[in-house]
Amino acid sequence: MDGVTRIGVSLEPELLKEFDESISKKGYVSRSEAIRDLVRDSLAENQWKNDDEWMVGTVVMVYDHTINSLGDRLTNAQHAHGHMVKTSVHIHLDHDKCMEILICEGKLKDLKAFSDEITSIKGVLRGRLTMTAPSSGNIHHIGHRH
Ligand code: NI
Numbered sequence: 001m002d003g004v005t006r007i008g009v010s011l012e013p014e015l016l017k018e019f020d021e022s023i024s025k026k027g028y029v030s031r032s033e034a035i036r037d038l039v040r041d042s043l044a045e046n047q048w049k050n051d052d053e054w055m056v057g058t059v060v061m062v063y064d065h066t067i068n069s070l071g072d073r074l075t076n077a078q079h080a081h082g083h084m085v086k087t088s089v090h091i092h093l094d095h096d097k098c099m100e101i102l103i104c105e106g107k108l109k110d111l112k113a114f115s116d117e118i119t120s121i122k123g124v125l126r127g128r129l130t131m132t133a134p135s136s137g138n139i140h141h142i143g144h145r146h
Contacts, residue, residue, distance in 0.1 A: 009035070051109035057131035059102040059115045066096050067123035077118045078102065084114055097125070 011019070023034040065071055078085050084106040091099045102118075104111055111131060119127025 051107065053108045053133055053135075054105070055108050055111055055131040055133055056103075056105045057111050057115075057129055059104060059118060060126075060128045060130070061100050061102075061119055061124050062093070062126040063098055063100070063124045064096050065098045070121070070123040073121050074100070074118065074124075077114075077121065081110075081114045084110060 019034075020031070023031065026034070028034040028037075061074075063070060063074065078088070081104075084104045086103050086105060088103065089101045093099055104114065106114075108131065111129065115127065115129035118124070119129075
């Protein structure tokens with residue numbers, strides 16, 4: 001391949017085995033391509049160290065609607081950030097659980113703070129913030145587990 005520099009990477013056998021299994025599941029046919037994507041993701045993430053960058057994102061939550069007043073608390077949190085929440089989608093998963101997807105825009109730091117606030121409300125089982133900078137098109141995931 002022209003225009004590329006070869007580098008050597010030393011890894012412990014267990015780490016390499018885990019890496020190979022992980023990239024094979026994702027459909028990579030070569031380690032090089034997988035490592036290139038990791039490097040790109042990492043650089044894209046650094047690019048978003050600017051807390052004031054304007055981002056568009058989604059907050060995906062799974063919660064138990066049978067918990068007393070949880071629905072009200074989630075609605076209140078959304079109203080308090082009404083300028084950021086552009087729209088939302090609600091899906092009833094089963095008897096108890098709901099999934100809600102909020103589509104938001106705002107400064108990176110504000111989206112993170114809002115996502116942290118709403119997904120840490122007691123009764124929210126899972127929450128995940130995904131963001132993209134309209135200027136770059138890169139997608140950035142921030143996971144939360146409770
Ligand atoms: Ni529901």
